[in-house]
Amino acid sequence: MLRKKKECIAMLLAGGQGSRLKALTKNVAKPAVSFGGKYRIIDFPLSNCSNSHIDTVGVLTQYKPLILNAYIGTGRAWDLDSSDGGVFILPPYATESGAEWYRGTADAIYQNISFMDMYDSEYVLILSGDQLYRMDYRKMLRNHKEKGAEVSVSVMRVDWEDASRFGIITADGDGRIRKFTEKPKEPDSNLASMGIYIFNKDLLKKALIEDSEDPESEHDFGKNIIPKLLDEGNRLYCYEFSGVWKDIGTIDSYYETDMALLEDEPLFDLYSENFPMMSNSNIHPPQIIGPTGSVERCIVGNGARIFGTAIHSIISVDSYISKGAYVKDSIILPGARILKGARVVRAIIGENAVVTADSEFGCEDPDSEIAVMPGNDNVLVSIVGGGD
Amino acid sequence: MDRVIGLISANYDTPRLGELTQERTVASLPFGSRYRLIDFPLSNMINSGITTVGIITPYKYRSIIDHLGAGGDWSLDRRSGGLFILPGSIYGIKNAESKFLLRDISQNVIYFNRSPAPYIIITCANTICNVDYADMVESHIASGADITLAYSVATENNQNLTGIKVENGTVKGVTRGVNEGQEAFADTFIISRSLLLKIIEWYKAIDYLDFFEVLEEDFDKMDVRLYKFEGYVRSIATVSEYFRYSMELLNPLNFNELFTMGDLIRTKIQDAPPAKYTASAKVNNALIPAGCVIEGNVQDSILFRGVMVKKGAHIKNSIIMQACVIEEDAVIENAIIDRSNVITAGTVIKGTADSAYVQEKLGS
Numbered sequence: 001m002l003r004k005k006k007e008c009i010a011m012l013l014a015g016g017q018g019s020r021l022k023a024l025t026k027n028v029a030k031p032a033v034s035f036g037g038k039y040r041i042i043d044f045p046l047s048n049c050s051n052s053h054i055d056t057v058g059v060l061t062q063y064k065p066l067i068l069n070a071y072i073g074t075g076r077a078w079d080l081d082s083s084d085g086g087v088f089i090l091p092p093y094a095t096e097s098g099a100e101w102y103r104g105t106a107d108a109i110y111q112n113i114s115f116m117d118m119y120d121s122e123y124v125l126i127l128s129g130d131q132l133y134r135m136d137y138r139k140m141l142r143n144h145k146e147k148g149a150e151v152s153v154s155v156m157r158v159d160w161e162d163a164s165r166f167g168i169i170t171a172d173g174d175g176r177i178r179k180f181t182e183k184p185k186e187p188d189s190n191l192a193s194m195g196i197y198i199f200n201k202d203l204l205k206k207a208l209i210e211d212s213e214d215p216e217s218e219h220d221f222g223k224n225i226i227p228k229l230l231d232e233g234n235r236l237y238c239y240e241f242s243g244v245w246k247d248i249g250t251i252d253s254y255y256e257t258d259m260a261l262l263e264d265e266p267l268f269d270l271y272s273e274n275f276p277m278m279s280n281s282n283i284h285p286p287q288i289i290g291p292t293g294s295v296e297r298c299i300v301g302n303g304a305r306i307f308g309t310a311i312h313s314i315i316s317v318d319s320y321i322s323k324g325a326y327v328k329d330s331i332i333l334p335g336a337r338i339l340k341g342a343r344v345v346r347a348i349i350g351e352n353a354v355v356t357a358d359s360e361f362g363c364e365d366p367d368s369e370i371a372v373m374p375g376n377d378n379v380l381v382s383i384v385g386g387g388d
Numbered sequence: 389m390d391r392v393i394g395l396i397s398a399n400y401d402t403p404r405l406g407e408l409t410q411e412r413t414v415a416s417l418p419f420g421s422r423y424r425l426i427d428f429p430l431s432n433m434i435n436s437g438i439t440t441v442g443i444i445t446p447y448k449y450r451s452i453i454d455h456l457g458a459g460g461d462w463s464l465d466r467r468s469g470g471l472f473i474l475p476g477s478i479y480g481i482k483n484a485e486s487k488f489l490l491r492d493i494s495q496n497v498i499y500f501n502r503s504p505a506p507y508i509i510i511t512c513a514n515t516i517c518n519v520d521y522a523d524m525v526e527s528h529i530a531s532g533a534d535i536t537l538a539y540s541v542a543t544e545n546n547q548n549l550t551g552i553k554v555e556n557g558t559v560k561g562v563t564r565g566v567n568e569g570q571e572a573f574a575d576t577f578i579i580s581r582s583l584l585l586k587i588i589e590w591y592k593a594i595d596y597l598d599f600f601e602v603l604e605e606d607f608d609k610m611d612v613r614l615y616k617f618e619g620y621v622r623s624i625a626t627v628s629e630y631f632r633y634s635m636e637l638l639n640p641l642n643f644n645e646l647f648t649m650g651d652l653i654r655t656k657i658q659d660a661p662p663a664k665y666t667a668s669a670k671v672n673n674a675l676i677p678a679g680c681v682i683e684g685n686v687q688d689s690i691l692f693r694g695v696m697v698k699k700g701a702h703i704k705n706s707i708i709m710q711a712c713v714i715e716e717d718a719v720i721e722n723a724i725i726d727r728s729n730v731i732t733a734g735t736v737i738k739g740t741a742d743s744a745y746v747q748e749k750l751g752s
Contacts, residue, residue, distance in 0.1 A: 037662035270661040278659050285647035286421030286677040287663060290640060295671050301662040302678045
């Protein structure tokens, strides 16, 4: 197929189950988990791509992809439905030699080398689908070219005490990476890898092919590909990102990151217009705050109907809080219903879940675990019809 | 519904909407927090399964084209059928308020000629309702009528609505004005393509008249039937109606009839972030869309996208349109604030409950 040659395409890893998000990923892949009242986590990397003028994105899916696929649709919501690019859902597929699941992040890309060849870009940007951040990938690419790098790893400074939770990078003054240690016990640097890479495509291809033939490999970028390329003496550079970056991997980090949006001046600004975060879930009527309703320190999505009390909570699109119901310090996901007299405190109520009348869910105690009510299976109802 | 194409007539004005339609058309008048009037007929068409819709555009068409784009948000950016922008005629002064000017229809006869669909449903831009036209089409075909008019039962005496003279179940003509409880024309009718083409041919010489004026002498010879629209149906012709019908949406019964019980009313997708309410916000009985940031007090009011209500501001019984900023301690009561206005700190704007004060649209 003859196509216009691209400078850089993106491969977005969206196949993970996100088992640490427990009940939240019962029906959906981690990147499709609802966030911030109207978004899904994958909106952030997709919006970043769109805002960075990267118009070709392969999305690697595997775990419960139904909602994710429906949500991505044609990519139109992120202006990614261009005629010579677009968003491509890339699930595992069968070949003459059989069929296999993706065995790791690197294997997922390896199995789609032919997709990358189709566009034959100079560079490939590797992204994960489970992070909240706003990043202009063009700046990272510029840095990559200026340094003459073969691989760039986006990094962020973290607190020293947290450093042993990350993949830690040791670099020289020019940013050239000298050492990469996954979760070091005694870190000698506090530069953490964000799991965002730019590769020269030819080197990536070679590394992936070699990795696929290595029986010892776990086929993981952080564990295998990056350390091996480093050992071989390739030019790996880091690109230091400054801004807000949150990995939304656990219930606690999900809750904290989401609730941080309620601050008067949140670190992550959803309202910025020049690098907007886009989504595909907005065909709802306006929110109605009824005569018996009250809302304080909340973020509320369209289609929400509030006839009870909502304090310091995220009330997502299409949800319903009945008269006499009380919601505090909680996240109500799309389509959830809190019925009459129910009390929800420090809880996450899954998509389309119902909190029955006069029941209690969650616990005031600030040290208690966040209570999570799983969503209902028919989540599709709330997202289909986004204009396509 | 592949046997029906739609036509929305939007080439008319009403001076009684005053400043509200100074720089926009009736069709693009904002309504219900996030919609424009044309969203209602257009969504009804799509939700009924009609995939070919022509819109006769008015003279001041910038705002309407800006809103519609290529029709993608209504799933009308299609290869077969889709959205057709049809140029409206230049109307005479006498007929500026005519909703179905024959000349508008005849000038676009090519639209009807190109589609093989035997029926056409014609509606106007300012009837607010959420109905499935499919049932009306079925009733029209089953009855064998020449024309079927949709009506709703008038909820009040209203000189701006069109009444219908009915004898033995068939329509014998239309009148100006209705009384409470009478049949009010919902400005929506179904006609076969062949009859429409005949009417265009017959009355070429007087096509500067409204379709229903032209037919005045023909009701006796034709079989014109009625079809009832149930639920919330309103037609906006004046500022006072605009204000009153907007406020009616705060009643959850009306809100649900229009927005949650039927299919979704679609509109141009703006993708604003969710609305934010701070600790100082006090909101009661209000419609608020995404993109608003509320730090002050909002009561019995309707806000549009991107409105900022600063600390200590009081908004009561008012409509605040898109992108307005209501600064600290400003007081707004019984008013319509058109888009992009900044109401500076401490300003007091008050209309009366019977007559809302209208603050004109600013620039942009």
